Amino acid sequence: MRKIILSLLGVLLIIASFFLAKSLIDSKNKPKPVLDKVIKTVFIDTVKNGDVQIKIPANGSLVAKRRVEIYSEVQGIFKAGNVLFKPGQKYNAGAPLIRLDASEHHASVQSSKSNLYNSIAAIMPDLRLDFPEVYQKWQNYLNAFDLNKTAPKLPEMASEKENYFITGRGIVSNYYNLKNLEQRLSKYVISAPFSGILTEALVTEGTLVRSGQKLGEFIDPSEYEMEVSISKTYANLLKVGETVELKNLNKTETYQGIISRVNGSIDKTTQTITAYIDVKDPNLKEGIYLEANINGKTEQDAIEVDRNLLLEDQQVFIIKDGVLDTMPVTPVYFSETKVVLKGLPNGTILLKKPVPGAYAGMLVKPFEAKANL
Missing domain, CATH: 2.40.30.170 (Efflux pump adaptor protein, beta barrel domain)
Known part of the structure; x- marks a missing residue:
């Protein structure tokens, strides 16, 4: 009995092995499924070469364009005025920006004027006797002399003798010393060189201003x-x-x-x-x-495209019969986002936007916007 059972099991195992082998052979002979071709939709543009302004x-x-750094050339107390010396304050051309107390220096100027006047008055009797031909012009100079105004220019010397006489009395040196003091007196008032606005103020009214100190900045807006x-x-x-x-x-x-x-x-x-x-x-x-x-x-006969459309080997993707291909180009100018290209024939279809994973031979079709119903 045992032998009969074992024989039956062996026959069944052989039959099962036969069917298993047959199924494996049949599976190998089955045709492979045909994969559908994937056609990528892309944005395209048509090349129209023309003039590109770089x-x-x-x-x-x-x-x-016009700015002035304000410095003081003299020393004195900053006197208060009608307009506060503050940033943002506007001034017209010639208007005083800063006034410094010049009372002490003004007294020196007046003293020098008085000395010049007295020096000329002292030589008038000698001019009447020795140089009667020039007496009247010096008399006219004295008559026009005003202590409250700047000293007028000295009369022109008519002769060498007159020049020696006037210079020898120290009148010329007194005159130029006075003009030096008057020039320095004018520096106690700083005026606006043009109409503008104060952008920086480093001193305030009542401040002791020192010579060479920066006071602020003034600009033409x-x-x-x-x-x-x-x-x-x-x-x-x-x-x-x-x-x-x-x-x-x-x-x-x-x-x-x-x-x-x-x-x-x-x-x-x-x-x-x-x-x-x-x-x-x-x-x-x-x-x-x-x-x-x-x-x-x-640039003439050129086209401007996005920089990311230019490949590393100076080529761009073009489309021929629904298939991507590459074409060499000549870049002539790069900006941050654009590149100017030459060498593309008119009418060439190229990508308008880059396609991830693009390669030569890829099947593509242009994007067509659907009409609104």
């Missing part, structure tokens, strides 16, 4: 200039009088500037050249940071 980016902050540094590569593109577009950091305001000056030398350290842009606008203030787009060379 714009050179630059940036800088505004400073007043009607015109500003911006200093920008441009790569030496574009030095030949900078032209005085060229219009420049300026924008603030938020790109919300646009201003028009003009290149007023270009430095004649290149910075050895940075290899850049400095240009100065003038700009006028009532909304601008000193210190505002602006970005400039300076017009450079105009």
Whole structure:
């Protein structure tokens, strides 16, 4: 009985092995499933070569074109005036900014005037006797002499003898000593050289001002200039009088500037050249940071595309019969986001936006916007 059971189990095992082998053979002979071809949808653009205006980016902050640092050349007490000496205060041209107490120096000037007058008056009798021909002009000078006004210019010497006589009495030296004192007296009042606004005030009324001390800063807020540094590569593109577009950091305001000056030398350290842009606008203030787009060379038969469309080997993807291909190009200018290319024939279809994982031979189809129903 045992032998019969074992024989049956062996026959069953053989039959099972046969069917298992057959199923394995059949599975190998099954045809592989056909995968659907994936066609990527892409944004395209058609090449239309033309003139591309190259714009050179630059940036800088505004400073007043006319600014004055106010220093004192004399010493004295700062006298209070009708207008407070404070930042933001406006002054017209010629208006006094600062008045210092000059009473002591004024007395010295008056004393020197009196000495000059007395010196001339003392020689009048001698002039009447020895030089009657010049007596009247010196008499007229004395008559016009006013102690409350600046001393008038001495009469012209008509002869060498007259010159020796007048100089020998010390009149000429007294006159120039007086003019020196009068000139110094004028420094006790500092006037506005032009209409503008005070941006810095370092002293207040009643302060003892010393000679050589800085008192503040004064600017003309009607015109500003911006200093920008441009790569030496574009030095030949900078032209005085060229219009420049300026924008603030938020790109919300646009201003028009003009290149007023270009430095004649290149910075050895940075290899850049400095240009100065003038700009006028009532909304601008000193210190505002602006970005400039300076017009450079105009490239002919060129096209401007995004920088990320240019491949490392200076090629771009184009589309031929629904398949991606590459074409060599010649880049002529790079900006932060754009590149100017030459060498693409008109009518060439190229990608408008980069495609992740793109390769030559990839099947693509152009994106078509659906019409609104």
